[in-house]
Amino acid sequence: MSGDTAEPVPASEEAREEHRAVSEEIEDARWRYYVLDDPTLDDADFDRRLRRLEALEERFPELRTPDSPTQKVGGAVSTDFTAVDHLQRMESLDNAFSYDELAAWHARLARDGVESPALLCELKVDGLAINLLYEDGRLVRALTRGDGSTGEDVTPNVKTIASVPHRLVGTPELPVPELVEVRGEVFLPVEAFARLNESMTDAGKPIFANPRNAAAGSLRQKDPRVTATRDLGMVCHGIGARRGFEPTSQSTAYDALRAWGLPTSDRVRVLASLAEVEA
Structure with a gap:
């Protein structure tokens, strides 16, 4: 006997907007740290934003896309000329x-x-x-x-x-x-x-x-x-x-x-x- 699997909750417009805004803040912080050598967030602020993003994606799995900051390994930025x-x-x-x-x-x-x-x-x-x-x-x-x-x-x-x-x-x-x-x-x-x-x-x-x-x-x-x-x-x-x-x-x-x-x-x-x- 199998139990019913709960359907994922669709992300609200408010959740999508917060996810977009926090993602941009994280990407900008990574960019400034690794490329411009001009950090704008300390480690605690960066981690707090990343955890918030992970929480949103846990609640709304559709927001966890391949280009989300949670799916990227931190480190140096390189250009691949794709x-x-x-x-x-x-x-x-x-x-x-x-x-x-x-x-x-x-x-x-x-x-x-x-x-x-x-x-x-x-x-x-x-x-x-x-x-x-x-x-x-x-x-x-x-x-x-x-x-x-x-x-x-x-x-x-x-x-x-x-x-x-x-x-x-x-x-x-x-x-x-x-x-x-x-x-x-x-x-x-x-x-x-x-x-x-x-x-x-x-x-x-x-x-x-x-x-x-x-x-x-x-x-x-x-x-x-x-x-x-x-x-x-x-x-x-x-x-x-x-x-x-x-x-x-x-x-x-x-x-x-x-x-x-x-x-x-x-x-x-x-x-x-x-x-x-x-x-």
Whole structure:
């Protein structure tokens, strides 16, 4: 004779929210301790949060997922460069090396039915293309461009870049979307490049040929603690997949990115005509 097995109690919305918040606190504490060498919680506070998480998962087993902090072994963080598909393909830009080529591109727009469009102009940053995925405002993944469809997961390294927010903030006019892929460029400022090559020379190591190579090499470190020493920056220049936000133009997308706390270029102008671009 067998007894009835009690069904698991479904987690309430309040329990889910507490589990999410405590998980983020634990992950952030681990990150700051192991990668940034800047602990924000003492051992007792950390253990207290971990025990609370375990208690929630004991009561609501559905919360005990493979990515829960309770299922991870504490220790150094490393980057594995796992291949992951972008939610929306990362396209490449066309080149125009003369005004005539730019005018030909503008004429193609007219033939395609785009009449007299406003033109957004900005400086191109020579770095490494990156794709950030935010879900409910939280940075959950960062991928290199790869072949446009599939990139390499470099999330631990990108999280060391000071200008990349781990959590977005919204405004009443521009609330944080449910999901958004943010495209941009990781770069190494010229001054940081000079300091890096000086330190490489002092250490008897080969120097980098240019800032772009240095940025790529710095982002492709297995140990994110190395990346954290490189003073990388990022500038955003596009949006991929999204839910809960639909920009009407590139400039309105930039307005939203800035409002959410993401870095955008301050060298951007919207011009009314091709003649203004030439001027």
